[in-house]
């Protein structure tokens with residue numbers, strides 16, 4: 001199987017486009033990356049406690065059918081991998097139950113979803129940008145987003161949208177030229193289910 005990649009980036013990673021087949025293989029590692037973030041500062045990434053590895057894996061594998069679409073509703077997904085030749089050994093990866101997962105060299109991911117409706121075919125959306133918390137601050141998310149924006153534009157998208165918990169990643173997106181549309185109060189529950197946090201809605205014209 002040929003795996004499309006972009007050259008090694010400034011962040012020292014290679015980006016690989018995910019197929020339904022590789023998604024099946026990579027999902028446990030992506031779930032492990034996600035679990036490293038859930039509950040940090042009581043920030044939520046979709047889940048409430050208690051949640052399982054299986055739920056976390058399903059969050060990723062559910063997009064598989066959209067990865068092979070060629071028209072509206074198609075999703076493009078990437079993983080960022082540490083290239084073997086860089087000589088940097090990947091840190092071990094463990095899932096929620098403490099079991100080791102394969103592909104510890106995968107350190108981040110993001111999804112680009114093209115809009116479904118005919119009147120919004122020029123719109124796209126960013127989903128599930130996440131970087132292993134042990135590899136943050138190396139420019140990996142920036143490289144993922146730059147690649148996503150290029151792909152969105154090449155696919156005919158002139159407007160890209162996203163939402164994120166207010167007060168955290170919105171500052172990262174602002175640095176990358178995204179504009180804040182506004183906040184929706186009490187948008188999502190914290191992992192302990194006790195508090196509803198605001199969401200920031202953002203856009204970028206491509």
Ligand SMILES: CC(C)(COP(=O)(O)OP(=O)(O)OC[C@H]1O[C@@H](n2cnc3c(N)ncnc32)[C@H](O)[C@@H]1OP(=O)(O)O)[C@@H](O)C(=O)NCCC(=O)NCCS
Nearest residue numbers: 037129130131136137138139140141142164168169171172
């Ligand atoms: C937000 C996240 C994706 C950033 O990943 P990262 O690989 O550490 O980001 P980068 O290293 O590419 O950062 C690029 C720039 O943004 C800045 N930045 C990164 N995260 C930031 C944050 N939370 N707040 C403010 N600035 C931030 C970096 O300092 C860097 O600035 P520089 O280019 O001037 O040095 C990562 O922290 C993460 O996975 N968080 C948990 C999941 C999440 O919140 N995802 C986004 C929700 S939609």
